[in-house]
Amino acid sequence: MQIQIGDQTFALNVQYSKGKKISLQIDGAGRLNVKAPKGTADEAILNAVQGHSAWIIEKLSSLETAKRVPQPKAYEEEGSFLYLGKEYPLHELIGTGERDAEALKLALKKFYFTSLKKVVAERMPPYQNQLKVKPKSFEIVESRTKWGSCSADKKLTFNYRLAMAPPEVIDYVIVHELCHLLHMNHDRSFWRRLGGIMPDYKDKEEFLARFGGFMTL
Known part of the structure; x- marks a missing residue:
């Protein structure tokens, strides 16, 4: 609408x-x-x-x-943080207790790592079936430059900061890396295969380009 x-x-x-x-x-x-x-x-x-x-x-x-102008994060109970594309008070994501700001930041990072691993594990299988591929493994990592990667030995990685993105954007990165199991380079065949699974992939790329810099701790 x-x-x-x-x-x-x-x-x-x-x-x-x-x-x-x-x-x-x-x-x-x-x-x-x-x-x-x-x-x-x-x-x-x-x-x-x-x-x-x-x-x-x-x-x-x-x-x-x-x-x-990126705003400094307020590591307190009512501080606002992104999770799966929506904003939540910090206390709805992790236990705050008597922790100081640094401890809260570390706890939130751990939450993002754990949560994204579950999200990827749940959302990747349907795309694997569509593409008829299977990665050797996947893990959640910290990276300043990449949202995901695919190695020559079929191991995938996903940036923990994706836990802050909407589910459909996470799906884009999942499909992107799964397509690399078939086409390691970003050649025409790669983009054709990606577009066949996710026709609006450019919208997802634009989202990451516009908002990725604000998906930080």
């Missing part, structure tokens, strides 16, 4: 639930997420969102400004 606000067109990610009200959230990636009661007419959703036009423009403007 799309909506026109001023001279801009925005995509709406609508989720239907058992709730009684329409609610709107703008996540850290600038996407408009709407929750609506089951059976709500499209027109009612669009009208509700349109009523928040000024707030949407202001919020998106703030996000654009924030992208240019």
Whole structure:
């Protein structure tokens, strides 16, 4: 679903639930997420969102400004951190207790490592079946330059910071590395195979290019 606000067109990610009200959230990636009661007419959703036009423009403007100037992380219970593309207070991701900022940072990193390993293990098999490939192993690593890698002996790695990305972006990196099991170079055959599994892969690449620098501890 799309909506026109001023001279801009925005995509709406609508989720239907058992709730009684329409609610709107703008996540850290600038996407408009709407929750609506089951059976709500499209027109009612669009009208509700349109009523928040000024707030949407202001919020998106703030996000654009924030992208240019990375904000220091607040390692405290209510500090905001990304997980699977959404922002959460720190205490919802890890136990905070009486830990100091450095201990909280280390605990959060461990959470990202452990969580991403589970996410990749759950989401990779369907793509393996589609591509008819099987990596020798995969592990979660820390890297400043790569989101993933594939070695000549079919071992895959994934950057722990991907735990901060939306699931569909994690899927892109998974598929990207699985395709390298068939084509080690980024030649035309590689991109054709990748596009066959994930036609919108360029959108995922753009997301990482725009927001990857903010997916940090």
